[in-house]
Amino acid sequence: xxxxxxxxxxxxxxxxxxxxxxxxxxxxxxxxxxxxxxxxxxxxxxxxxxxxxxxxxxxxxxxxxxxxxxxxxxxxxxxxxxxxxxxxxxxxxxxxxxxxxxxxxxxxxxxxxxxxxxxxxxxxxxxxxxxxxxxxxxxxxxxxxxxxxxxxxxxxxxxxxxxxxxxxxxxxxxxxxxxxxxxxxxxxxxxxxxxxxxxxxxxxxxxxxxxxxxxxxxxxxxxxxxxxxxxxxxxxxxxxxxxxxxxxxxxxxxxxxxxxxxxxxxxxxxxxxxxxxxxxxxxxxxxxxxxxxxxxxxxxxxxxxxxxxxxxxxxxxxxxxxxxxxxxxxxxxxxxxxxxxxxxxxxxxxxxxxxxxxxxxxxxxxxxxxxxxxxxxxxxxxxxxxxxxxxxxxxxxxxxxxxxxx
Amino acid sequence: xxxxxxxxxxxxxxxxxxxxxxxxxxxxxxxxxxxxxxxxxxxxxxxxxxxxxxxxxxxxxxxxxxxxxxxxxxxxxxxxxxxxxxxxxxxxxxxxxxxxxxxxxxxxxxxxxxxxxxxxxxxxxxxxxxxxxxxxxxxxxxxxxxxxxxxxxxxxxxxxxxxxxxxxxxxxxxxxxxxxxxxxxxxxxxxxxxxxxxxxxxxxxxxxxxxxxxxxxxxxxxxxxxxxxxxxxxxxxxxxxxxxxxxxxxxxxxxxxxxxxxxxxxxxxxxxxxxxxxxxxxxxx
Numbered sequence: 001x002x003x004x005x006x007x008x009x010x011x012x013x014x015x016x017x018x019x020x021x022x023x024x025x026x027x028x029x030x031x032x033x034x035x036x037x038x039x040x041x042x043x044x045x046x047x048x049x050x051x052x053x054x055x056x057x058x059x060x061x062x063x064x065x066x067x068x069x070x071x072x073x074x075x076x077x078x079x080x081x082x083x084x085x086x087x088x089x090x091x092x093x094x095x096x097x098x099x100x101x102x103x104x105x106x107x108x109x110x111x112x113x114x115x116x117x118x119x120x121x122x123x124x125x126x127x128x129x130x131x132x133x134x135x136x137x138x139x140x141x142x143x144x145x146x147x148x149x150x151x152x153x154x155x156x157x158x159x160x161x162x163x164x165x166x167x168x169x170x171x172x173x174x175x176x177x178x179x180x181x182x183x184x185x186x187x188x189x190x191x192x193x194x195x196x197x198x199x200x201x202x203x204x205x206x207x208x209x210x211x212x213x214x215x216x217x218x219x220x221x222x223x224x225x226x227x228x229x230x231x232x233x234x235x236x237x238x239x240x241x242x243x244x245x246x247x248x249x250x251x252x253x254x255x256x257x258x259x260x261x262x263x264x265x266x267x268x269x270x271x272x273x274x275x276x277x278x279x280x281x282x283x284x285x286x287x288x289x290x291x292x293x294x295x296x297x298x299x300x301x302x303x304x305x306x307x308x309x310x311x312x313x314x315x316x317x318x319x320x321x322x323x324x325x326x327x328x329x330x331x332x333x334x335x336x337x338x339x340x341x342x343x344x345x346x347x348x349x350x351x352x353x354x355x356x357x358x359x360x361x362x363x364x365x366x367x368x369x370x371x372x373x374x375x376x377x378x379x380x381x382x383x384x385x386x387x388x389x390x391x392x393x394x395x396x397x398x399x400x401x402x403x404x405x406x
Numbered sequence: 407x408x409x410x411x412x413x414x415x416x417x418x419x420x421x422x423x424x425x426x427x428x429x430x431x432x433x434x435x436x437x438x439x440x441x442x443x444x445x446x447x448x449x450x451x452x453x454x455x456x457x458x459x460x461x462x463x464x465x466x467x468x469x470x471x472x473x474x475x476x477x478x479x480x481x482x483x484x485x486x487x488x489x490x491x492x493x494x495x496x497x498x499x500x501x502x503x504x505x506x507x508x509x510x511x512x513x514x515x516x517x518x519x520x521x522x523x524x525x526x527x528x529x530x531x532x533x534x535x536x537x538x539x540x541x542x543x544x545x546x547x548x549x550x551x552x553x554x555x556x557x558x559x560x561x562x563x564x565x566x567x568x569x570x571x572x573x574x575x576x577x578x579x580x581x582x583x584x585x586x587x588x589x590x591x592x593x594x595x596x597x598x599x600x601x602x603x604x605x606x607x608x609x610x611x612x613x614x615x616x617x618x619x620x621x622x623x624x625x626x627x628x629x630x631x632x633x634x635x636x637x638x639x640x641x642x643x644x645x646x647x648x649x650x651x652x653x654x655x656x657x658x659x660x661x662x663x664x665x666x667x668x669x670x671x672x673x674x675x676x677x678x679x680x681x682x683x684x685x686x687x688x689x690x691x
Contacts, residue, residue, distance in 0.1 A: 055520075056619065058515070058520040059519055213663065214663070214664055215664065216663065216664055219667065221420045221655055223658075223659075224413075224658040224663070225663075227412060227413065231409065243522045244614065244620070247522055248615070255541040256532075256539050257532075273521060277523070277615050278615070316519075
């Protein structure tokens with residue numbers, strides 16, 4: 001504490017004061033982070049982040065905002081983009097679509113940002129995409145894993161799609177779990193659409209779906225479901241029930257002896273954050289398939305470097321995790337950086353044309369490439385299994401996996 | 407047959423969880439005549455205290471023992487500072503207590519970083535009877551719910567303190583004239599209701615994990631239970647909670663869960679339409 005105070009200087013106080021007054025002036029939930037060399041001759045390039053800093057998924061939004069701060073600082077420290085510094089504008093979408101639309105409009109109309117990256121849930125993307133892309137005439141990057149089928153021009157997706165999460169994962173599950181699948185799901189768009197794709201892959205690989213059922217989003221008692229899973233002798237529970245229901249659901253499955261009888265849990269949004277919902281024994285052997293796990297660090301030096309940089313700058317509860325869209329945010333900003341470099345300007349059409357085939361050699365989990373014409377991203381996918389409260393990587397895609405969208 | 411017993415156990419266990427949560431709410435609503443919208447957050451606080459104590463390295467059951475007292479004490483303080491100003495205006499009391507709940511909920515959300523955190527149960531595993539598995543902790547919850555219900559009933563119906571509470575409810579001015587400090591009684595009743603919520607939170611957190619909206623989830627169910635059961639008596643809310651809890655656990659066994667969720671409320675509304683006074687009418691225990 002004392003060492004921190006001793007570093008306080010008048011200059012530092014003034015800069016903090018300026019920061020605080022900017023925050024006040026732009027309203028609660030708006031954060032403007034100016035580059036340290038803002039007095040450079042050229043105007044800064046403005047990067048807008050619209051994410052859920054507050055509300056139920058605030059843990060994910062804060063992680064995304066942290067990643068954006070980290071990447072923007074990295075770019076600025078390396079001399080900026082096209083000789084211009086980046087200026088970061090962060091708006092809170094508050095896990096609430098109507099609040100979000102207003103705040104995103106601020107980014108577009110007041111701050112006139114050159115790019116908006118953000119939105120975590122699909123409902124949020126659908127609420128803000130028109131404000132950004134159609135009326136706002138601005139480029140939009142959506143970073144989260146999702147159900148696919150988003151083919152709006154100028155909207156680029158950098159998170160995994162159902163094809164990327166199922167094509168290699170479901171054959172692995174059939175080999176390492178069994179052929180009889182249950183699809184318990186939360187009743188909203190992502191599980192509905194993902195299940196259609198998953199069912200196709202399950203059946204194409206010789207498996208069968210024993211039951212597919214949808215629950216209210218706040219259901220927390222799953223005794224009837226668990227009973228049906230046990231009495232149907234299901235091998236693999238391919239779960240898309242979300243918190244808060246997922247914790248009690250896995251617990252009830254465990255207590256009913258599902259894992260003891262050799263059952264396999266699978267859940268494609270499970271990352272490091274969600275591990276803490278249950279006791280390690282209750283989800284032993286749970287398999288997930290994502291573009292990044294922290295467990296990759298020992299085998300991939302690039303991932304290890306990014307993870308270490310994040311942990312150093314942002315120690316605390318907001319983890320750098322794939323299910324929070326943190327990796328998609330990193331990838332999205334880096335791909336956009338590559339596209340701006342190629343285009344040589346920040347004009348929307350020029351950047352979109354370059355982003356259409358942008359590539360990065362280094363990212364969390366490995367390289368990534370936009371698939372020309374699809375506005376989705378090819379990336380490496382990993383299958384990990386929970387063991388004693390940590391993930392262990394058990395399978396890696398041979399190369400970059402196709403998103404198969406649009 | 408096995409299946410039937412399994413189903414019955416699960417339904418009874420969820421029913422008793424709802425009863426446990428509603429008990430405190432019902433006592434405050436019936437004995438004081440105000441709806442405490444912060445009740446869900448008292449449940450959340452009980453859960454949070456259990457987590458904090460466990461996180462500090464102490465066994466979980468110590469947290470569970472501390473939680474009702476800590477939440478009861480907080481309830482006492484809040485009644486003194488805030489809630490007692492609302493007795494004259496029950497509608498305003500709803501808004502006031504809702505605001506209290508909102509503040510508590512968002513503070514806890516900040517403290518736990520908006521995450522979902524597991525808390526282990528003191529008695530883990532399951533009891534096996536043939537091919538059936540009964541979760542041991544759910545058995546414990548059923549037992550404790552029974553004990554707490556009996557104890558609360560005896561407290562209200564058989565002790566001098568219970569008599570004073572009922573007197574203060576039925577005729578406050580006469581109670582005051584007879585030398586009962588209704589202020590002190592209201593404070594104690596509110597604290598008791600809060601303590602029951604704290605206990606409920608502590609007991610259910612191993613089942614549902616700790617998250618900021620834990621209490622909110624039960625609040626709506628709790629109010630429907632109180633409405634169905636009838637305000638004014640101790641037995642009313644308990645009976646209502648048993649009905650609502652059992653229904654919402656039983657319906658998903660026979661019809662699609664998404665419909666079951668709505669149907670519980672539709673049935674409750676229809677019931678109240680035809681019997682507005684609730685299952686148990688009249689004041690008393």
